[in-house]
Amino acid sequence: MRIKIKYLLVAIIISLGTKAQDISYSQFDLNTMYTNPAFSSFEEDNRVLSIFRNQWNGIAENFNSNYIEFGFSISDLKKRRISSGQLSASAGLFLNQDIYNDVFKTYEVGIVPITIHSQISRNYFLSTGISNTIRINSLDWNNLLFTDQINDFNNQIAVSNVQLPDNFNQKTWLDPSIGIILTKHSNVQNDAANTTFVGFSWHHFVPPIKSFYNNQNEISQIPKKIIIHAQYLSQFRLLSSNSFKFWKLSYQHIQQGSKAVVNDDIGLSLTMQNTLQLELGCFYRIGRQTIGNEQVRLMSESLIPMLRIRMQIGRKLGMELSYSYDFNVSKLNNTNTVSTNEISLNIYHFKKKKSNICPFQGNEKTNRKWDDIMMNSNGYQNKNKKRRAIW
Numbered sequence: 001m002r003i004k005i006k007y008l009l010v011a012i013i014i015s016l017g018t019k020a021q022d023i024s025y026s027q028f029d030l031n032t033m034y035t036n037p038a039f040s041s042f043e044e045d046n047r048v049l050s051i052f053r054n055q056w057n058g059i060a061e062n063f064n065s066n067y068i069e070f071g072f073s074i075s076d077l078k079k080r081r082i083s084s085g086q087l088s089a090s091a092g093l094f095l096n097q098d099i100y101n102d103v104f105k106t107y108e109v110g111i112v113p114i115t116i117h118s119q120i121s122r123n124y125f126l127s128t129g130i131s132n133t134i135r136i137n138s139l140d141w142n143n144l145l146f147t148d149q150i151n152d153f154n155n156q157i158a159v160s161n162v163q164l165p166d167n168f169n170q171k172t173w174l175d176p177s178i179g180i181i182l183t184k185h186s187n188v189q190n191d192a193a194n195t196t197f198v199g200f201s202w203h204h205f206v207p208p209i210k211s212f213y214n215n216q217n218e219i220s221q222i223p224k225k226i227i228i229h230a231q232y233l234s235q236f237r238l239l240s241s242n243s244f245k246f247w248k249l250s251y252q253h254i255q256q257g258s259k260a261v262v263n264d265d266i267g268l269s270l271t272m273q274n275t276l277q278l279e280l281g282c283f284y285r286i287g288r289q290t291i292g293n294e295q296v297r298l299m300s301e302s303l304i305p306m307l308r309i310r311m312q313i314g315r316k317l318g319m320e321l322s323y324s325y326d327f328n329v330s331k332l333n334n335t336n337t338v339s340t341n342e343i344s345l346n347i348y349h350f351k352k353k354k355s356n357i358c359p360f361q362g363n364e365k366t367n368r369k370w371d372d373i374m375m376n377s378n379g380y381q382n383k384n385k386k387r388r389a390i391w
Contacts, residue, residue, distance in 0.1 A: 022203070022225060022256065023065050023098050025051055026283060026304045026324045026342045028265055029250040033069050033092050033112050035227055036179035036201040037129035040115035041090030043360040043367070046072045046349040051342065055326070058338030069094035073351070074114070088357035090115045092131075103143045107136040117357045125359035127181040135175050137210065173208040175222075177201060185362035195362065198230045223257030235368060245271040246368050248281075262288040269306065277373060279308035283324070302326045302340075310373060313347075318370050320346035350374060 025032070030049060031039045041047070048070055055063035071092040092115070096108035115129035146160045179201035186194040207221040229252040236244040252265040269281025283304040289297045308322035326340035348370065361367050 022222075023053075023067075023096065024254065024263060025053060025065070025067065026265075026285075026302070026326055026340075027051065027306060027322060027344055028229070028252045028283075029231065029248065029267055029269070029281075030322075030344060030346070031231075032067070033071060033094050033110065033129075033131065034067065034096060035229065035252075036181060036199050037092075037110075037112045037131035037177055038115055038127040038179040038181045038199065038201070040071045040092040040112050040129055041073045042071075042117070042127060042181065043348075043358075043369070045351040048347040048349075049344065050346075051344045053340070053342045055340045056328075056337040057340070058336055064099045066097040067094065069110075071112075086119055086357055088117045090117065103140050105138045107138070109134040109136075117359055119357055122363060123185045123187065125183040125185075125357070125362070127183070127359055129179050131177045131179075133175040133177065135173055135208065135210075175204060175208050176206060177203040178205070181359065183359040183362075193235045193368075195233045195360065195368075196231070197359065199228070201227045201229075203227070223261075225254065225256040228253040233368065243272055245273040245277065245372070247271070250283075263301070264288070267304075267306075269308075271369075273372060277310040277369075279306075279310070279322070281306045281308070287330075299331075300329045302328055302330070310369060312373050316350045316374075318348040318350070318373060320344075320348070320369075322346075 025034075028035065030051070031042060032049060032051075033039050049068065051065075051067040053065040053067075055065070069092060072090065074089040074091055092112040094108075094110040094112075096106075096110070098106040098108075100106075110131050110133040112129055112131045115127060117125060117127045120126050145157070146162045148162065149157050149160045179199060181197055181199040183195065183197040203225040204222050205224055207224060209220045210222050229250075231251070232249045233246055234248075235246045247270045248268070250265075250267040250269075252263075254263045254265075255261070263285060264287075265283055265285050267281055267283035269279050271277060271279040283302075283306065284300075285302040285304065287299040287301050289299060304324050304326050306322060306324040308320060310318060310320045313319045322344045324342045326342070328337045328340070350370070
């Protein structure tokens, strides 16, 4: 009986209808298509990214999320010009799994049919993308307990007379999103070689209904979500030391619903290069709660240290492995929630023929993350007589 009683509240909530919050990953600086569909092939030609998140191990319920995406370049549209710039096209696919407990699970299949990267001037690039997500909710009714199954005399569970809903075990719907990113590169004469981008994405602008029961109305809709994000990246060219590669400042603002869910994330990281390219950083997450119509209360949520390593794994392949730990500083207290671990694995494939349009690289055609590694300019690998990397 105890096993099923913990899911009694779940049955009550589902029957009344809820407004849910989307998954929020700590390593938001990975720039996923889940955040903004305009990120498809934003940094390099092809990429496979996976994220594994295990949240709040101190709580009996499971809060596990798994994410994987595939981003690839379609073609260069060299002969088709807009103003003085050129175009390139890319596409992608992402899969997301969110497990709340043994009863309720959510699966998302996101398709990014096309993202257009255009050069609007020498130092400015504009990326626009659209995605359509197939969302699948799965519910195990056998693990739910309703009030008419409980008696005051013994622990026997009676058969429920509750009428099952129309959507018995599964609910599926389509959920489109759109996004845009404006990228600016510094002039060639600038020794810092700065790159700045600002993005905006709009999710659930056709709000789907997330309900298994017969109350298919507005209260069961997933609220619209707005994401504003930005990143500033700068190299250490002014320093005589070769130990530092670049530093990065990232920001993300998420608002879902009518100020019901508002989060801000800010992160700072430093990449060092010596015998291995190592990135160290820390993120800070803060929430906002609106009291009444005017007063807004800021609430600290998490401090998130992060460690990331980049290395070459093949002639045209680079691997990026990172780990972050969420230290809870909210009222939940870290001693109650215990650990939240997030691991990401990023595989890049570099084509011989570079795209004319790459917002991250700009006109210099240099990738701050990978050029020194793939070109072996700083001795990251042992080499044979033909100067090929040995791993």
